[in-house]
Amino acid sequence: MFAVYVLLGSYTVTIPDFFRILAAHLTGGERIPGASFIVMENKLPRAVVGTLIGAAFGLAGGLFQTMLRNPLASPDVIGISYGASAAAVTAIVVFGASGAAVSGAALIGALGVAAVIYAISRGGSLGSGGGNGGSAAGNRLILAGVGIAAALHAVVSFLMTRADIRTAADALVWLNGSLNSANWDRAATLSLVLLVLIPAVSALAGPLRILELGDDAAAGLGIRVGFTRLAVVVTAVSLAAVATAAAGPVAFVAFVAGPIARRFVNKASLPASAFVGALIVLTADYFAANIAPLLLDGTVLPVGVITGALGAPFLLWLLVTANRKDA
Template identity: 90%
Template structure:
């Protein structure tokens, strides 16, 4: 999909030309007029950022869903993405922020709301012991997140009513999630964040697998249950926050990646969740940029519109199948 994204679309590049462009860019050699700019300043950084934010959202959703043993536990559902959105829209509307300032506000908003949700939901079950208490803690965290997300949604709507048309349009594009602002500087910042967070995920994968056995069993095997849960929450929130800061709250990627990956691997798999998340973002943005304009008289959609269209019916299907299993 990465190759399709870079080589095909509204501007087609052959494989030999791609390597000629890439080598010319790296060595400062010959460039192909027009094509070099399109590939190196548009298609390639956009694809690279798409892969990284997709993997980050996929890992974030996979961590939450595995820890809480609930497919609804994702940054989209429990309010973390709304925290980033509310902070970013406030920065845009009230302070006239643009570019990195908006990303910084989104990052801070996501981290702040995550801390609030964790504090509200935290009880004896998040500290130690009790398999049933662990499930209750997960349910409290999800319910707290849903409630805070509803409040933040109202804040975003209020801010949009106070903005002029141009500012509201800028905020709306950001709220839907978009790769239009992708560039190499943003890719570099995102890669540095992932160089820190991905090793943290690898370190937590083993304890998290044991934690799936229940809090009592994990404690008996020497796992520090409270510390592990807190570390998983912090890592998952940071992954979602940096991805949201880079491209906006691309809806439902974190929610979709884990369950789809599980269908293929037959078990919870963080690497598979990361790959599926990257695949979803790349495919959705390719459709939004190249196929949607053919159907909508040239209108180019933000990537979040396509992922949202995929996520809503998947959520309904998940609820229906869960009800059938309960019955």
């Protein structure tokens, strides 16, 4: 999909020309007029950023869903994305911020809301307790997140009604999730952050699988349950926060990546969740940029519109199949 994204679309590039362009860019050689700019300044950085945020969202969703043993536990559902959105819209509407300032505000908002949600759920000893303690506290975390998300959605709606049309349009593009701002600087920042967070995910993968056996069993096997759960929450929130700061709250990627990956590999798999997240973002943005304009009289959609259209029916399907299993 990465190759399709870079080589095909409204401007197609042959494989030999792609490698010529890449070599010229790296060595300072002769560039192909027009093609070099389109590939190196638009298509390739956009594909790289899309891959990185998709992998980050997929890992974040997979971590939450595995730890809480609940397919509804994702940054979209438990309010983390809304925390980023509320902070970013506040920065845009109230302070007239743009660019990196909006991303920074989104990062702070996501981390702040995550801290509040965790503190509320902590009352039920999310990190300790008996066999059902972690599950009950996990449900509290989800419910607390849903409540806070509703409140923050109201804040965002209020701010949008107070903004002028131009500012509201800028905020709306960010709220839908978009790769339009993708560039090499953003790709480099994302890469550096993921170089820190992905090893953390790898270190937590083993203890996390043992946690699936239950808190008592995990403690009996030598796992520090409270510390592990806190580390998983911090890592997952950081992944979701940096991805949201880079491209906005791309809807439902974190929510659907884990369950789809489970269908492919027949078990919970963090690497599979990361790859599926990247696949979803790249496919959705390719469709939004190249196919949707043909169907909608030239309208180019933000990637979040496509992923949201995918995620809503998937949520309904998940609920229906869960009800059948319960029956």
